[in-house]
Structures are given as C-alpha cells and as structure tokens.
Amino acid sequence: MDSVKKMIVRRVYPSGYCLGVINAIKITRKTIEEHPDEPVFIIGMIVHNRYVVEAFRNLGAVTLDDRDLSKEAMIDRISKGVVIFTAHGISDHIRQKALDKGLTVVDASCKFVLNNRDLIRKHLDEGYVILYIGKKKHPEAEAILSISDDIHLITGKKDLDSLCIGNERILVTNQTTMSIYDTRELIDAIKVKYPQAAVSEDICDATRSRQEAVMKLTDTDTLIIVGDPRSNNTAQLANIGRNCGISRIIRVEQASDLKDVTFSPDERIAVTAGASTPSYLTDSVIGYLKEKDERYLKTDISRIL
C-alpha cells in the first residue's frame, strides 16, 4: 500500500519576541495609561512591526515615522506631551533637545543596545577608532554613529576598501541584529587589513539564538519567516536560511500573504519569526498552513498587543 504523503509544518524555537521588544511594548502601554490627558508620540516605529504600530495608534499613541524626516525634525514638530524613544536607542543630542523643549521623555532603548553604546564610548575615551558593522539608516546604527566622527559604518567590504585609518587603536563591533555569518566575514576581512584591531562581536542573545535555531534545521524544504520588511533581524533570518542551503525561503507579514502560495503535499515547512513579530501573527501563519482555514487570513489588530 502507498504511504500517504503529508505536509509537515513545524515552528522553530526560539522565534518571535525578544526581551527588548517585550520591554519596549510594556513601557509604551504603561506610558499611554499614565498620560491619559497628554499627547503621546513614538519617535520612529517602537519595534519594527507595522501591526504593533497600528495597535498603539488604536490606543492613542502617534508614531512619527517619516523616513525623509530626521528624528531632530520630528522633535521640532512636537510642542507638548510625551515622547517615547524606541528599542533601537537614541542620540544624546536628540534626547536633550526633547528635554529642553519641556517634553516628557520615555526611553525604551534595549539594554543590549545600551551595553554596546557604553562599550563604544569607553573605547572612544581611550583613543580608539571604531569600525561599526551595521546597516545604513537603521535607527540603531544612526544613534551609534551620532556619538562621534571616529565611528565608521561598515556595511560591506567596499566600505572597508575605502577606509584608511592611521590609528593603532581600533575596535570592531556591530549592530546587535546582524547576521552571524556576515558579521564573521566582515570581521575576518577587517582583521586582514588591520590585524591589531580588537573585536567585540555584539550580536544580541535573542538575534543569535534565533539564527542558530535556523542553522540547526534539518529535513526542511521551505523556511517561512514572519516579520516586517523593515525588521533587520527578520531579514537576517532569511539570509541565514539561504546560507544554510534551504531551497525555498518565503518572507511574510501575515497569513494572508500565503493565500496564493502553493505547497507540495509532502513539503516540509519550518516557520520562524523576527524578534519584533507578535506571536499572534506567527500562530495565524502556522494555523493557516495546518488547517487551510480562511479565518486565519484576517488580521485582528485587537489581538496584536
């Protein structure tokens, strides 16, 4: 008798919300509750997920997220109320500007981002030049680069080629949500050019453990990654999957993105999610894949937070 072919759908562990994101969401909820009569502004996406932004908008907090507008210009436009700075960190200059305007400042910066910032400051004080592996225009990288002109952003090998540093003291570090593979590759390239460079690889625990879980996947035809297009750690999960040779990588924001995707009857599917992806969205994707029930296709914003 022929064995019946069956699609296998499994969730990758760990995946989804990290502690930094949980903390930023808690802080934002609490701030909205504690300031019922004041306008509450979030400077940039509180975490990189548009459904979370929408859920907070429904609770009354306004997210300012015009990518053509600097954070400084955003603060210029606010005359009163509370400003929340996001998990990605904020420059001292902008934080001070908000305080000088008499705004109430709430900082939801993640402790991993702050630890990395403190390490960079300490080394700058000791005369180091910093090579910072990160993403151009990412809010975490922007906040770090604002600290000093002695911090050089390295987005790829081309940035390294154009760099000429005379200083013997060099520290290499990185944005917390980078790919383990890309970061190692760039660190190796930097060490060839500057063998004296000290290295502090600062990929945060949550990013690292989620990437390592993807690296360990076996018997997987398709990796589905649930998360926002703006989320760097989500993008890096896709890169890791590709690097590990998983033949089909699909990025989705919600279950309905899978509506027109076809799967073979015996496809082995693993589902993971970025650190800023609400569990409800990942659960809906898994529910849809397993049950093919249309009720999973509608995203209910009231279940996001």
Ligand code: SF4
């Ligand atoms: S991904 Fe890492 S650095 Fe970013 S908020 Fe989460 S724990 Fe913090």
